[in-house]
Every structure is written in C-alpha cells, then in structure tokens.
Amino acid sequence: MFETIQGHQTITKHLANEIDSQQVSHAYLFSGIDGIGKKKTAREFAKALLCQDRESPGCGHCSVCLQIEHENYPDVKIIGPKAGVDSIKISQVREMISELAIKPYSGDWRINIIDGAEKMTPEAQNSLLKSLEEPLSYNIFILVTSHPQSILPTIRSRCQSYHFQPLSMVEMEAAFFEQGEFEKQAVTEAVRAAGGSPGMALYLLNNGEIQKERTHYLRELYSLLKGDEIKIFTLAEVLSKDKATSQEMLEFFIHWFYEVNLLLEGHPLPQQGEPNPAHRAYHQLLENEKNQAIIKTLFEMMATIQYNVNLRLQWEKCFIKIMKIQKG
Ligand SMILES: [Zn+2]
Known part of the structure; x- marks a missing residue:
C-alpha cells in the first residue's frame, strides 16, 4: 500500500501500521502545502482499507480501487468547495452527516474526506463537530487542509494529525x-x-509531452466514435504495446469518460478544471447512457487484461464494442 505516494514515508508507514494492527482512528487531519500529496494519501488510505485484494490491499486495479480513484465509490465520500465557490457550505456537510448512520455499502468502512477543510464555514464546522464527538464505529473522517489554523481547535483536537512536509x-x-x-x-x-x-x-x-500524446489518442478515439473503422485497428496496435501501456491508457480513458459524464450531467469538472476543446467535442457527440456503457466496457477490458491475454485482440474487441454502443 501507498507505493504511489512520493515521499512522506514516515506518515505512510504509520498509516500502514494502523491498518495492519487494526487500530485505525476515526478522524485524521492531513495538513501541508497544496499539491503535496495529502488528498492522494487520503484516497490511498481509503483504497488500502476497502480494496478487494486482501493480499496486497490498495492494489490500484480492482474495481473498488478504480472507483475510489475516480471518486465514484459509494463508501468513500469526498466533499470540497464546489466549482467557482470559495467555501464548503453547511448543506454539503449536512448531506455527508446524514449518511453516517447508513451501514457501508460493501466493506467495513465508510470514509468521509473533506478536501480544503479550512474552507468549511463556521456553521459547517460546528455541525461536523458533533459527529466527531460521537463517532459511529465504521466511519472515518479525513480532513485535508493547507491552513489547519483555520479549523476550530475543538475539531483539530479530535483528529489524529499528520503534517506533510514539502519534499526536497x-x-x-x-x-x-x-x-x-x-x-x-x-x-x-x-x-x-x-x-x-x-x-x-x-x-x-x-502538460508537456504526455498531454500531447493523450490528446492525440483522444482525437483518434473520437474519429472511431464517428464511425472511422480503421481506428479500431490502428489504436489497438499502438495501445497493446505492453500490459503497462494498456493499463495506463485504460485508466486514462476511464477517467476521461467519467469527466465527460460529469459534463453530460451538468456538473463541473473536478479540481476546478475547465472543459477543453476535446471535452466539448465528446460532450456534443455522446449521450449519457452510451457514455456510461462505454465506461462499463472499459472496466470490463481492465478486468480482462489482468489475465494473460492477447492485448491487441482485446483492444480490438473493446473498440468494436464501443463503436457499436455509439451507433446504437
Ligand atoms: Zn484494489
């Protein structure tokens, strides 16, 4: 677990020990400068607790890990300031609190992550406090913040604190x-x-090379969705170079269609991202149901490539299926 976290070994070692010795706390405060890996660590912690692979929990590839990565797993709630708003409203915290009493959907835990916790309004912080005072056994809170001093001392004192140092x-x-x-x-x-x-x-x-390459693949896939059958084979050929490439591109595509899904449902993109021209093109081209069927197909492909299969053939099948979905 935590292999994908850069640095912060002391913290991740502590968290891993807590999981191994079944001494997980009910509330954590992860503090440190922006972009340093706090939220990522919170997500990895959730994966390690809920992963389907109990041999190497936090595997990153099972359906639970992937859904957590895409912030789409029912037992991992993440709230933060909504796009264009600078605070976390009491209604968002109340919604989170209202679900605390519901038993987790599948695993042993429900993990509630509050990203940018310092942006909770005072009312929101007060309503959270009560839940921290009387925690239900299966709930875990992780408050992620770059300004811990803006969080009520009464909340901070109920959390186990980890301060993330800048990396050298x-x-x-x-x-x-x-x-x-x-x-x-x-x-x-x-x-x-x-x-x-x-x-x-x-x-x-x-935003350099990789971005260019991915933009290229998105253009190719777009042509495929528009009916260019040759792309089934040209894309399958380059993406099947090896298993790692296939896996990485699948994760990227899944992430991509999730973003398109957000746009189709009228939600903003995560991390204040503005839709780029490719987002807009896919948004115009796809319908909600088809988009979801495509995501499902990509997940099936992800499950398939865990076995020793002919990658090129699997990609071709996957793209043929996607093309059929789009043709309806
Ligand atoms: Zn997993």
Missing part, C-alpha cells in the same frame, strides 16, 4: 526518475519550478 528537490527528482516516465531534463526543470510540491511538478510535466 532531490527526493522529488529521485521519485520521478524511478517512475521513468519523463525525460530527465524535463523532470529537473519541473521540480525546480514546483517548490516542494510533487503535484505541481507532475502538472507541469503532464
């Missing part, structure tokens, strides 16, 4: 080099510009 340039570089995903020169430049925040460094890196 050496640590960040080492972590990115180990992943081997980016050019060394690009990593050094991004790390230098990121002020100890791996999230920022990753953002800078992603």
